[in-house]
Amino acid sequence: MQPGFLSIRSLTKRYETMVAVDDLNLEIAKGELVAFLGPSGCGKSTSLRMIAGLAPATSGTISIGGKDVTQLAPYRRDIGLVFQSYALFPHMSVLKNVMFGLEMRKVPAAEAERRAREAIAMVQLEGREDRRPAQLSGGQQQRVALARALVIQPSILLFDEPLSNLDAKLRDEMRSEIRSIQKRLGITSIFVTHDQVEALSMCDKVAVLNGGRLEQLGTPNDLYERPATAFVASFVGRTNRLSGVAEGDCISVGGKALRAPGASKGKVELMVRPHRMVMTAAGETMPDFGSEPINSIDGEIRDVYYAGDILHYEIDAGGQVMSVERTTSGGETPVSPGSAVNLTWRVADTLVFGAAQ
Amino acid sequence: MDERPVPLTLKILAFVMFVFLLAPVVLVVPISFSADTYMTFPPSGWSMRWYVDLMHNSRMIGALGTSTLLAVIVTVLSMLIALPAAYAIIRMRVIGAEALLALFTAPLLLPTIVLGLAILIVFAGAGLLGTFTGLVIAHLIIVLPYALRVLTTSLAGLPLIVEEAASTLGASPLTVFTRITMPMMMPGIVATAALSFLVSFDEAVISLFLTGPRITTLPVAMYQHVETQADPLVAAISVLLIVLTLAVVMIVDRTAGLTKTFVK
Numbered sequence A: 001m002q003p004g005f006l007s008i009r010s011l012t013k014r015y016e017t018m019v020a021v022d023d024l025n026l027e028i029a030k031g032e033l034v035a036f037l038g039p040s041g042c043g044k045s046t047s048l049r050m051i052a053g054l055a056p057a058t059s060g061t062i063s064i065g066g067k068d069v070t071q072l073a074p075y076r077r078d079i080g081l082v083f084q085s086y087a088l089f090p091h092m093s094v095l096k097n098v099m100f101g102l103e104m105r106k107v108p109a110a111e112a113e114r115r116a117r118e119a120i121a122m123v124q125l126e127g128r129e130d131r132r133p134a135q136l137s138g139g140q141q142q143r144v145a146l147a148r149a150l151v152i153q154p155s156i157l158l159f160d161e162p163l164s165n166l167d168a169k170l171r172d173e174m175r176s177e178i179r180s181i182q183k184r185l186g187i188t189s190i191f192v193t194h195d196q197v198e199a200l201s202m203c204d205k206v207a208v209l210n211g212g213r214l215e216q217l218g219t220p221n222d223l224y225e226r227p228a229t230a231f232v233a234s235f236v237g238r239t240n241r242l243s244g245v246a247e248g249d250c251i252s253v254g255g256k257a258l259r260a261p262g263a264s265k266g267k268v269e270l271m272v273r274p275h276r277m278v279m280t281a282a283g284e285t286m287p288d289f290g291s292e293p294i295n296s297i298d299g300e301i302r303d304v305y306y307a308g309d310i311l312h313y314e315i316d317a318g319g320q321v322m323s324v325e326r327t328t329s330g331g332e333t334p335v336s337p338g339s340a341v342n343l344t345w346r347v348a349d350t351l352v353f354g355a356a357q
Numbered sequence B: 001m002d003e004r005p006v007p008l009t010l011k012i013l014a015f016v017m018f019v020f021l022l023a024p025v026v027l028v029v030p031i032s033f034s035a036d037t038y039m040t041f042p043p044s045g046w047s048m049r050w051y052v053d054l055m056h057n058s059r060m061i062g063a064l065g066t067s068t069l070l071a072v073i074v075t076v077l078s079m080l081i082a083l084p085a086a087y088a089i090i091r092m093r094v095i096g097a098e099a100l101l102a103l104f105t106a107p108l109l110l111p112t113i114v115l116g117l118a119i120l121i122v123f124a125g126a127g128l129l130g131t132f133t134g135l136v137i138a139h140l141i142i143v144l145p146y147a148l149r150v151l152t153t154s155l156a157g158l159p160l161i162v163e164e165a166a167s168t169l170g171a172s173p174l175t176v177f178t179r180i181t182m183p184m185m186m187p188g189i190v191a192t193a194a195l196s197f198l199v200s201f202d203e204a205v206i207s208l209f210l211t212g213p214r215i216t217t218l219p220v221a222m223y224q225h226v227e228t229q230a231d232p233l234v235a236a237i238s239v240l241l242i243v244l245t246l247a248v249v250m251i252v253d254r255t256a257g258l259t260k261t262f263v264k
Ligand SMILES: Nc1ncnc2c1ncn2[C@@H]1O[C@H](COP(=O)(O)OP(=O)(O)O)[C@@H](O)[C@H]1O
Pocket: A015, A016, A019, A020, A038, A039, A040, A041, A042, A043, A044, A045, A046, A047
């Protein structure tokens, strides 16, 4: 692997009773925005705290721009950090909060104030320079935290679930704002989140973590179309699962033979994205996949949910529950529960993983 | 406090309670302006003679000076010791921090008279009886547990993440402490100073063991005075002490907010 601007090698954090981060290896290029995505407790914050120097690594190395910083105290690392709970200085005005990092860097007062005001303008808080943090809304406080981290032009900017405390509308707004500022300034950044939409829509690359281990690092498209593990396939986007037994690229699922690219031997799990399955009810014409190889199974509709733009079907296929979606076009009657249907999808859309991980 | 109107019955009840609690204290005020030579209520006449008497009582004035100086020195020293100790226990997580805190605050649980006797025995051997240094050390033993309690509680209540944010912005541990931690602890620090001052100034039991003909504190001098005389001089002193206490409380309230300091 080519060494990146931020290079993490065999990084491990062990607490008395457990391993929070387990042999993490990661290369991040300059200017990239990388998401750390994973369920709560998978080691995202711990990884970030080790990069920032707030938690000592048990073993492994972290280097920034070719310089090993593993043993460096946080205040010598030149890293900006934005926390979920803002962590503003309650006894200082907005301006003083933003100026703090510059003051620590011995920037002359006049220049520090000018740069702080610029940063405050960049996060659209002009006119609130003299307020205390307690006099601002959550969203405004997080903007101050962002300005405070940006103004020092850190070599790396870290975000630990910065939008989790904000309501949905504000979250969307801040997402695109953070993304555009990050791009404009070209700051190498890591964005921790447990929200896959956030990770996929904002970031150049996503590192999926699970149980302290890196499952996959890839572009959002990689993760969705070519997930490396069953965990990634089921955590990123939604999937239908089928368990079966593989013999070459032929898989027997409940007595029915299906095919998947590159299947191995033994027990396997098949996964198919709901919207890649086509449902055909009795009397409807089968879709045309051309010359592409397809898989097909029979099932019975259990439930239908109407969600405005889509109709959501739950289908019982030989004891395994599949969900399938159809976009609504107005005027149609949903296929009723109890009807026999057929599910068809391309072999290429079939993901296969070794079972029982 | 001022959001909802308080029912009248509750107001009356609160008033009666306060009268009950404060009556003995309030009684001291008219007695201090008595013209009599012994304490009675109501006084048969009014005068300022006991205040004038106090001004000319060199023993009381000397004791007042000793107590004030003692309380100031003890307050400063206890702050200098307890603040770093609280930081080491709460933030640096030194080995056995919990045990250390329990040990340091244990004197709070000891009967003062036992502590006084122990100090008497140790100080007698060390030649510290009847000395100002002895009083400072003894008062520190009394005051430090209070100071450490209030400061550790105050520090433990601060979000560590704010200090961490400062360190990622380039602040060294010392700068983080002076620029971030201390200002955020201000209510706790003011409360500790006020408490230390008042505990030392008011201390009578242990001082009684340690004072002698050469040096005495105000509470001890007052105690010895009422043992032999029943004149209203001590009432005049008491009024001055009430005024002093109120002044301290008001300074605390102005600088840190009283409810914020003592309730939370
Ligand atoms: N100081 C600590 N002591 C012991 N265990 C910890 C400590 N900090 C975190 N952990 C554990 O490490 C794991 C990873 O935590 P964290 O990195 O905070 O997860 P995430 O941010 O992904 O939700 C969790 O199981 C957590 O309980």
